[in-house]
Structure formats: C-alpha cells, structure tokens
Amino acid sequence: MKNVLKVLGLVIFFLLVVAALYLRTPAGPNYSQSKIKKTAASYDVRIIRDGYGVPHIFGQTDADASFGFGYAHAEDDFETIQDVIIAARGMSAQYKGKSAAPQDYLFDLFKVSETIEQRYQSDVREDVKAIARAYADAINLYGVEHPEKVLSGVLPVTEQDVLAGFTWATPFFYRLDGYLEDLFTADDKPNVSPWAQTSALNLVDAVRGSNAFAVAPIRSEDGFTRLIVNSHQPMTGPYAWYEAHMVSEDGLNIAGGTFPGVPIIANGVNENLGWGQTVNRPDLVDIYALKVDDVDTPKRYKLDGEWQDFDITKSTFRVKLWGPFSLPISRPLLWSKHGPVLSTPTGHYAVRFSGLQGIGALQQWYDMGKASTLAEWQAAVAQNHVLSFNMIYADKEGNIGAVYNARMPNRIEGPDWESVLPGDKSELIWEGFRPLSDMPQNWNPECGWVFSANATPFNITDPSCNLSRADFSETFGIEKRVTNRSRRALKLFTADKAISKNDILKYRSDTRYDPESNLMKFVVDLVSRSYEDPLLNEAKEILRHWNGDTSQSSRGAALAVIAGTQALGYDYTEPEMEPVEALLYAATNLKARFGRLDPEWGEVNRLQRGDVDLPLEGGPDVLRAIYSDREGVEKTGAMNAFAGDTHIMMAEWNKAGELDLISIHQYGAATLDETSPHYDDQAPLFARGDYKAMPMRLEAVLETATRDYRPGK
Structure with a gap:
C-alpha cells in the first residue's frame, strides 16, 4: 500500500510539474540593456518642459524629435503606453485575463501581425520606419531606466509594435466594434473593442464626438484666419489626449495632441497650417451571411452556386490565470474570399471593411504634419490611409476647408449595403477603394466658415454654401445625423457676419441645448x-x-x-x-x-x-x-x-501670416504621476474656460522653461 501511495504521489508530483511548465507564461525575448542605452545615446534631442510641464522637443532630425517625444510621453504615461503595446501584439488577455480574450482573437482574425511582417519592408517608407523605430527606442530606454514599471515580457518594444497599433486600432474609430457586436445575441455579446477599456462607464458613442471650426479672413472681424481644434475624448486611458510640441531641423514644427503609442502629432497646428478631426460615420463595413456545409464545424461555404473551402488557420494566445501562469488558447480562424469570418450564435458571417490589413495611417498623419502648404496637405490626405474622420483645415494664407474623409469601398450601385448581404454572390465582394476626391469636400466657401460637430457633412456652413447630398453615391452611407452641437453652431455662426476672436471662443464653449435637440x-x-x-x-x-x-x-x-x-x-x-x-x-x-x-x-x-x-x-x-x-x-x-x-487649441494667423496658438488640457501634462505639480495644474484654467499660450519658437519656450534635459545622454 505504501508503494502504491508513493507511486501515486510521484505521479501527482509529475503531473503538477508538467502542468506548471505548461501553464507558466513564457518569458519575453532577451535584450541587452547596454545596447538599448547605446542606441538611445545616438539620438540628438533636447526636451524642454514649460511652466505647465508640456514637453517641447527639439531634435536634429524628425527621428530625433520622435525619440524625444516618446521619452517625454513615457515619463508622463508609461503605464498606458505599455497597455497599448500589449494590445498591439494581441496579448491583452495574457496580462488582463479572459475579458480581453475576444480582442486577442480578433487581432489574430484580422491578421495584424502577418500584415506587419509581410508589408513592413516593402510598404513603409524609410523615414516612417525611422520615426517609429525612434519612438520604440525611447520607450525601451525609459523601461530599462525604470524596470519597476515594466511588466514581464514587454521589452523590447519594436517599430513593428508601433505600426501594428495603427493597423489594429484605427478601424474602431468608425464603430467597427458596433457592427461586430450586433452579430451576437445579448447574452453572448463579447467585448471586442479597445474602446471598452477607456471607461468603466461604458461611454462608447459620446467620446466619439468632437468639434472643429475654421473662419476665413473674409468672415472674421479683423481679417485673421482662425481654427478651433476641439476633439472630445476620455479624460484618461489609451484614448486620452497628450499634448506636446515637436521641432526638428528637417522642417518639423508642430504642436497638438496625440494618443499613447503614437509617435507623431495626430491633431496638430504647425506654423503654416492646422487641422482638427471629428469622428464621422461613413459605411466602411459590409457583413455577409454565409451558407456553410456544417453549422458546428464549417469547412466550406457556398459562392456562386459552388462550394468553396475556407482558409483555416489558428489563433493562439494566452489568458492570465494567476501569478506567472496563463492558459494557452487555440481557436480556429476562418477566412472566405470576402474576408475574416465570425461564427456567432446567429450564424456565420464574413466581414469586409476598410482598414483590414492597412499599414499607412502613420505615414499619412506624419505627412500632414510636415505639410507647409494647402497643396502639400491635400496630397497627404489624398493618400487615404486614415480610414475616417471629418477634417477641418485652415492655414496662414487664409484657406479653409472641410473634408469628409473616408476610405470608401468601391461598391456597385443597387444593393442595400447597410443591411446584412447574401454571402453567396461574388458580385458583392468589392475590390479597392474610391479616391478621396469622390468624398464631400468644401474648400474656401464664399460664406467664409466651416465646422464639424459629428453631423451630416451637408450642413456645415451657411445654407448657400453647403454641398448637396444628391451629388454623392448612396453606397457611401453618409450619415444624416444632426447633433445638438451642430444645431447650436449653425445658429450662432450663421447669424454672425463678422466673427471676432471673442466670438469664436464664446461659440466654442456655448452651454445651451437647442429646442429641437x-x-x-x-x-x-x-x-x-x-x-x-x-x-x-x-x-x-x-x-x-x-x-x-x-x-x-x-x-x-x-x-x-x-x-x-x-x-x-x-x-x-x-x-x-x-x-x-x-x-x-x-x-x-x-x-x-x-x-x-x-x-x-x-x-x-x-x-x-x-x-x-x-x-x-x-x-x-x-x-x-x-x-x-x-x-x-x-x-x-x-x-x-x-x-x-479635453485638449483644445485655437490657432490664429494674422494678416501677415504670423501664428498665435493657445491651448488647454483638462488636467495637465503628467497623466499618471499624482506627485507631479502638472498632474492637475491646468484644471483650474480648464474649469474657468481659459487657455494658456503655446510657444512655437525655442526662445519663447525657454522663457517659461522649468526643466531642460537630453534623454540618453
């Protein structure tokens, strides 16, 4: 009996060892701290913090500026950047548990990693690689300097991680998650969007708001050109604005806001021009109901009367259990000729959407920030790598404009593209995208002003200067929504024939609901x-x-x-x-x-x-x-x-084309550091509706400098 118990004990011990080995989360790749520090020392950058702690980064090259920007951002918000990097690897569940598993599955289903691996060398310009690499190098430097803040396996961060973040996250700005969640029953609805991590209050639609206004010299009281950039975001988390100013001797000089993990300014003003972005709702997603050979374990689907084999691969990720242990998960991934396939309680659906395997958004935003003329900015936007957003533009020459930006599928006329489509008709599988020139754009209207408040793009200025919906295809699915903000903006601006600086600031902060709201x-x-x-x-x-x-x-x-x-x-x-x-x-x-x-x-x-x-x-x-x-x-x-x-800017160019820029952040530059005076030092200004100056030249920055340093040196 004792021998039996001894053998049983050994078997149990062996099984526990095997289970521990099986469940133990693998360590991350090896890396050299000295090599990371040596790489960091190769960058030539200076960070100057102004009186509010806002980082002004001065680099020799754009890559140097990106390195400095990444380091400053890590100082203020490393924890959130780390979360973004984890999500950009499809590893959220390994660190956060089973609630994040649907996101990791979709990450694999959309082939994000494969896209970066296959297209990085051929499709990403060298200067874009350089700024992504520099940002990653900065995160690595901060991580080795502050190892107590770094989760196991996160370092080293790579430029591929940075680019994958764009490929993964940008489709969710136009509500891809809403389309996907609608395919599930209420009881089975998964958490499929990174937006769900922004708030415990489940604020999905409201944070996808924003306002932007541009007034041309012909409509302003003093002949100035003015731009209001007023995006609405969560006040904390991965989609909260971070304010910075980036300068390089390659011609970069831009101030504005961006998100954790993003190495450039996404909403910005440079000395020559600026733009604000608001969320729009073009129809960029199509759902196809598939006829399959087996409801439980489908291998084939019907297309044009014939059975087609699914392309079947596997999603593999890990789900956190406790301590250093996580459970390996493997699930089948199905692709049809339409695209990725979701198997849900209501059926099997293929999904085809803008941004699937997209890799160019960083390049476009970078080029927008480097543009110095209207023509250069329009050429950058025409790349059409940024999937959605209304864009309101102004520049020092007095040009203003509104772009209903959308990477619009090239669909045939006739079908109801806003409904679930039959998956057995190949004519409904669209190829390619319409050029941006096909989308609504309103440049330099005679009325002298344009705005966006997440409403229809056909009512964004005085009635006589608006575009007509009839001139655009119904396949675009352009929203007809009218927000209270758009009603109030139209009422206030339309009645004012000579808009002053005080007027535009007052209208921006209007506090009323319209009777028709x-x-x-x-x-x-x-x-x-x-x-x-x-x-x-x-x-x-x-x-x-x-x-x-x-x-x-x-x-x-x-x-x-x-x-x-x-x-x-x-x-x-x-x-x-x-x-x-x-x-x-x-x-x-x-x-x-x-x-x-x-x-x-x-x-x-x-x-x-x-x-x-x-x-x-x-x-x-x-x-x-x-x-x-x-x-x-x-x-x-x-x-x-x-x-x-949250982060708000007003840019004005006088008659000589000289820029004056003011801004405000709802809290301050120190996003997570409660011990910093900049954790909440802008809050009183924000609550009063006031602004602070944003200097754009080194001499002016030095006048308010509180810290001046060179990371990596």
Missing part, C-alpha cells in the same frame, strides 16, 4: 405628462421653467441632464430607461443629496482630479461638451467629468 424634446414630453406623485410634479415644474442652459448657475440642468442620460444614454440617442422612471431617479437622488431638485449645475457637475474639485458648466452634446458620471449623485453626491472637452 433630443434632450429638449425629452423635457417637453415630461412636462406634458400628468403625475400623481408630488415629487414628479415638483420636478415637472422645474423642467417647465428650465431654458436648456448648462451654465454653472443654471437650476434645472441637473434634473434634466441626469434624467435625460438615464433615459437616452450619454448621447441622447438610445432608449435605456422609461422617461418617467428616469425622471423619478433623478429627482429622488437630487432631493436626497441636496435637499432640493434644482441645485446649481456647478454644485453637481464637477472636475475632480487629485486635490482639485471644481465646478463645471456644459453637458453631453453641448458645444461645451462635458460627460460626467450620470450615477455620480447617487454614489458620491457629485457627477465627476470623465470625457468630452
């Missing part, structure tokens, strides 16, 4: 109803007298916004709760916390960061866009802002 219609509906509950009748009277304003002193805004976001979501577009139930929720919680239903909006709507706790004006889908926790009053007594207005 979804929220005001919701309020009118609530006021028209009869209630037996005294609390609801009290709420009804407050809403009856509310004028749609969200200034700090407004009474009624808290009741309306909380009820509206509970009933219709943060973007006031999707019913989530019965209107009366939402009103009762808002009234009950306001009464409990404030002893009244109409506290001043500034008491409720707050900017809380570190030791800062400040009142805010604005709200969801107003031009002063502030998205705050709609359950905040119930949970803590205040609605803390977490998305909307």
